[in-house]
Amino acid sequence: MLTLTVLGCDGSHAGPGGLDPQRAGVGAGAGSGYLVRWWPTRTAVWVDAGPxxxxxxxxxxxxxxxxAIVLSHRxxxxxxxxxxxAEQARWSHRPGEPPVPVLAPAEVVAExxxxxxxxxAWTAVADGAETIVGPLRLRFARTDHEPETLALRxxxxxxRLGYSADxxxxxxxxxxxxDLDLLLCEATYSAAEERIGVHLSGRQAGRMARAAGARRLVITHRWAALPAAAVRREAEEAFGGPVGQAVPGRGYSL
Structure with missing residues (x-):
């Protein structure tokens, strides 16, 4: 079984947290971060490490x-x-133990x-790169976002799990x-903010997932000031079916 656990999901900055994340203006209290696990081998990949x-x-x-750890952009x-x-790992790492691989765009590795x-163990990856982590195959694709940002299959x-990153x-x-079983897709804004263009709205995320043929859609990276329920409704109308809303601690099984 492949599982996805939401560690954090606020977009651009962490919201106040501690309250119902479905309410308007209430963020989850943590930035983007997700834990993906393949249970037959206990393989665990931390994807993005927001606050x-x-x-x-x-x-x-x-x-x-x-x-392994994957960072989508800087x-x-x-x-x-x-x-x-890194501080925890530096003090707990024992001689002879293999280092934890960190996969990220070149400018993240440089910084x-x-x-x-x-x-x-840092490795720079780019558009089209593929790597193996235990039984998992990871493939990267550059998105429409600056600085260099890599989506992940x-x-x-x-x-098959997809992550849009930003x-x-x-x-x-x-x-x-x-052929994605689940697409974890950013939906930072509502349709009213689509003119900003640097992120997706709920409506755009739903359309994108539907066009890609994703079987399930979970939206994330919502700007904390916006009502989660409204962004989700937009996504569901465009996707043509139920849409999951990322909330810290919430898990999904594939």
């Missing part, structure tokens, strides 16, 4: 059990908690690759394949 997500990761599992709402993990010492035996409407989730 508040390292604490959530430790509630879900022991951090020394991670198989914005702080996706990377800031890597520093805390943060000094973290962790020998406890982390994560494939397990018989299971993107504008100039990208298509079809770049991750048309």
């Amino acid at each position: 508040g997500t390292f604490a959530a990761l430790q509630r879900a599992m022991a951090p020394d059990g991670l198989s 914005h702080r709402d996706h990377t800031s908690d890597l520093a805390g993990f 943060l690759g000094h973290l962790g010492g020998g406890a982390l 994560l494939e397990a035996p018989g299971r 993107t504008g409407p100039g990208w298509s989730a079809s770049a991750l394949g048309r």
Whole structure:
């Protein structure tokens, strides 16, 4: 079984947290971060490390059990908690133990690759790159977002998960394949903010998922000031079916 656990899901900055995340103007209290696990082998991949997500990761599992870390781009709402993990890993890493692989765009490696010492092994990835983590195959695709931002296709035996990372409407989730069992897609804004263009609205996320043939859609990265229910309704109308709303601690099974 492949599982996805939401560690954090606020877009651009963390909201106040501690309240009902479905209410208007209430953020989850943590930036983007997700834990993907393949249970037959206990393979665990931490995808994005926004503020508040390292604490959530430790509630879900022991951090020394991670198989790899993926950072989609260098914005702080996706990377800031890597520093805390790196400090923990540096002190707990024992001689002879393999380092934790960290996969990220080249400019992220250039900026943060000094973290962790020998406890982390940094690798630069780019559009079209593929790598193997245990039984999982990871493939990256550049999105419509600056700085360089990489969406992720994560494939397990018989299971396929897609993650849009941050993107504008100039990208298509079809770049991750048309056989996704679940697409985790950013939906930062409502339709009223689509003119901004640097992120997707709920409506655009729904249209994108439907065009890509995704079987399930979960939206994330909502701007904390916007009502979650409205963004979700837009996504459902465009997708043509139920849509999941990312909330910290919520899990999905594929």
